[in-house]
Amino acid sequence: MKPSLGGRINHIAAWMILAILIVPSLVSFPVSITAKTYLSLPWEGVSLQHFRNLLTSPEWISSFGQSLLIAIAASALATLLGTLAAIGLWRLSGRFIETIRAFLLLPLMVPPIISAMAFYRWWVPLGLIDSYLGIILAHAILAIPMVVITVSAALANFDLRLEQASRSLGASLPTTLRRVILPVIRPGILAGAVFAFILSWDEIVVTLFISKFDVFTLPRRLWNGMRENTDPTVAAAAVVLICTTLVFIVGFAILSRRRGEEAA
């Protein structure tokens, strides 16, 4: 059937809106290679000087390393705790279970600025302000809902009788987890881990409140650079941030597609 005029207009409008979702974010790429020293498109020459600035600046390098360390630690912690919690919630029943699930999803629903206030106020007496431990814990807590959601989705397709068979044949809970449950829900765990990593890698609002001098993540340095607003080095850093996120998302998509083909 030939698409109607209205359908064609709708299709074009949709692609224009989708372009607006992607194209502006990509403007960092040309700006990062401008030969000028202010934010501009590289009409009058291309140069890699801003990337050189980025790679030779001890501040940017240190922020990059810090962000990586924090994101790896926070996503590992969130994935571990979130996965165990999702499995537990799946096999438990009772009045309180939905309430507990809601508590675990709370960090996703509460606006980040309020999470930031809460952590800030609580971290001061605990001595966690401006420490790696403080930021890793905060990011892990913010990321737990992501993992609970993806793992719960994977468990929803899991045949409960497999778990019951394993347990009734005498396998302990740790053995059942390791040999029966975890292999089946691995894609869900992987998805949760990727989302948790990106969440921590990009996180800015909470970090602004609970870090000062010692811990200075990449988004934090980007934020400062952006408010001063003239140096294309910031655009180069934005390119690094986007590319890291893209590598994880695309890598994850390829992995899950390959697994889908294997299953088919």
Place this chain on the structure above:
Amino acid sequence: MATRTSRFNPYWLLVAPAVLLVLALYVAPIVNVLLLSVTDPKPGLGNYAKIFESDTVANLIWRTIRLCLITTVAAVTLGYVVSYAMLHALSGVRRRMMSILLISFWISVLVRSFAWLMLLGHNGLVNGALLSLGIISEPLPLMRNELGVLIGMTEYMIPYAILPLLANMQGIDPRVTSASRSLGASSAQTFFRVFLPLTKPGIIAASLLVFISSLGFYVTPAILGGGKVQMIAEYISVQLLVTVRWGVAAMLATLMIASVLALMYVLNRFMKLSVVFGGVAR
């Protein structure tokens, strides 16, 4: 059965670490902030009275609600156009559209605000292009005002609008619209009298989700508003980091949390949260 319920279920041990961590280091501090709203600087409802006494606070709340409402209408309208096209697209095209949505969903709000900063600024790329084409003779004020904040917020929120809309549209039996067409209704009649009413739950869910998520916007107004378009989140940060007045900030946080949770409850009645968030996570 009686022995089962009386025996300790080992699965509690799996839930415990996450729950204890979240209770001790998240729920408790949040409750602590909520309590501050009635205890700081002195016990009582003094902070809440500021809504009626202080024009600054009243204007702030009104501005936040107004900007969030405009963002909601814009994002849901544009999101509807995309969802409708996705519903009717071939599966390969739809998958490509979906990947664009997911990529934009995961590009950080900071990077996206920075991009708009470069595009919309006084000497930004949009003004530069319009000037060199001779369409305008003076740079347009696209940023450091409400327009800039609205552009940034709407663009960020479109994917949030699309996911519930699409989930709703995909649940509509396509035979309903075919029936309408074969009974002689024009395509416009079919859309406005059959399809649009059926997507009402999706529109409501998308609007609530976008509104709830916009209420807490911090980065976008701070960067694109240039300090001139303060919304509640930015005001809170100034109260905490500059003037150190926890009471007012805690009061605003309490209002925000109460509205978010109340609207989330309403949203859950229109569309299960697992559908909304499930779509996001996938």
